[in-house]
Amino acid sequence: MARVVVIGATGHIGTYLIPRLVQAGHRVVAVSRGTAKPYVAHPAWAEAETVNLDRAALEKQGDFGRTIADLRAEIVIDNICFTLESATQLAEALMGRVQQMIHIGTIWTHGFSEVVPTPEDVTKRPFGDYGVHKAAIEAYLLDLARRQGFPVTILHPGHIVGQGWxxxxxxxxxxxxxxxxxxxxxxxxxxxxxxxxVHHIHADDIAVLAMLAMAHWRAATGEAFHAVSPGAxxxxxxxxxxxxxxxxxxxxxxxxxxxxxxxxxxxxxxxxxxxxxxxPNCSIEKGRRLLGYAPRYxxxxxxxxxxxxxxxxxxxxx
Structure with missing residues (x-):
């Protein structure tokens, strides 16, 4: 089992991901600002190591990537990266030090729907700050994977749903x-x-997809997958x-x-x-084919x- 660092551990996805990782036998480090509790309580949280970090402050100092790398994870899952600068600082620090990094993106990288259901590999024309920044992060990380072998997997959720919000x-x-x-x-x-x-996804199904990406490392590395329900x-x-x-x-x-x-x-x-x-109306065929993704909800x-x-x-x- 791996040592897994989860950044943004107490948010929507982390609420369901941390218990699944712990129950699967992984050694889990839950990184957050320490200002919020998970939306749903679970006894597995007691078995996770908790690290409180202020990402914005550490990034401003140029220390966030190094701080995460010093946690000596085999797998890093980043739920809360929103700018290219943030992605670059973390990826550069993790290069050659992790087996896999899983980045949580968004289906808004597509912009307007053109072909539906939309596959991951269509030409993307995002608009709005959020979609544009996330698309830039995706392009950077996938280029890093192809040129330098950085072991990244990108998951693009739809509208995240779960208990508590x-x-x-x-x-x-x-x-x-x-x-x-x-x-x-x-x-x-x-x-x-x-x-x-609109295209929803239960946060627990995103957690399951992340674990499938870990289990099917070879198929998942250097790839992006939609994390959405079976149908918009x-x-x-x-x-x-x-x-x-x-x-x-x-x-x-x-x-x-x-x-x-x-x-x-x-x-x-x-x-x-x-x-x-x-x-949005996104396809999950790629995830089904390569990872066995079958959303429960x-x-x-x-x-x-x-x-x-x-x-x-x-x-x-x-």
Whole structure:
């Protein structure tokens, strides 16, 4: 079993990844700022070594990569790298010192969907700071793998869902009022015809894919894989399915974008535009073929588990 360092250990993915690594017999080092607890408690956390680091401060000093390398990991999993400068500092420090580095990217590296389901190897035209920065990181790391043999694997999650936080909802934003409206059988307005798509992934399925990448090192090294559910959903189908799940008949309205936007809080409208402008619908065929990836959760099942947690913990006013 390997010594595995997980950066951003208490976040969405780490919440599920740390227990899986510990239970598989790995020696786990959980790196975080120490300001948050995992979303879901698990006894396996007691068996992980905890290291509290301020990444931003250490990177500013030029010491973060060296600090991680000094933990002497065989495998490093980086959940929270968002700039090329961060990726470069870490990769340069780990070169020749690790068996594998797993970087968590995003399906937003694709930008607009062109062919659907979208494979990993299409030409990417990202837009927006997040997608552009993540695409630059991917290009750098994969080039480093091909030119210098850096053992990197990149996982690109969709909209991450799990217990403890609000999922992307059928209106394309994160305000729980959309779920509350559906639960009460009231009218929920959707933009356009509700045919734009969103593509969720349960955080535990990302954890499973990371472990498959570790187990199939030779096939995974130098490659990027989508981490999404078996199928994207349209906003319309998503809303209808959630209404039925709440025991209601769907009560939906469809408005042209400008009219719909004018009725929303500015932050909700902005979030919706970011998602429906991309309308992701990504293929997992490469992960199935090379790693045996078979997500346990559909998009709807993942969301429903998350919404049930919100309901049971008083986070939904129904």
């Amino acid at each position: 609000s999922p992307l909802n059928p209106a394309g934003h994160f305000d729980n009022t959309a779920f509350q409206t559906l639960a009460r059988g009231e009218e929920l307005a959707l933009p356009n015809l509700g045919m734009e798509t 959903v349209t906003l319309r189908h998503y809303a209808e399915a959630m209404a039925h799940w709440f025991g209601q008949e769907p009560n939906l309205a469809f408005l042209p974008w400008a009219e719909w936007k004018a009725r929303q809080k500015p932050e909700n409208a902005a979030a919706t535009w970011e998602h429906i402008a991309r309308s 559909s998009s709807l099942a993942a969301v429903q588990e998350s919404v049930a947690w919100l309901r049971d913990n008083g986070r939904l006013d129904i």
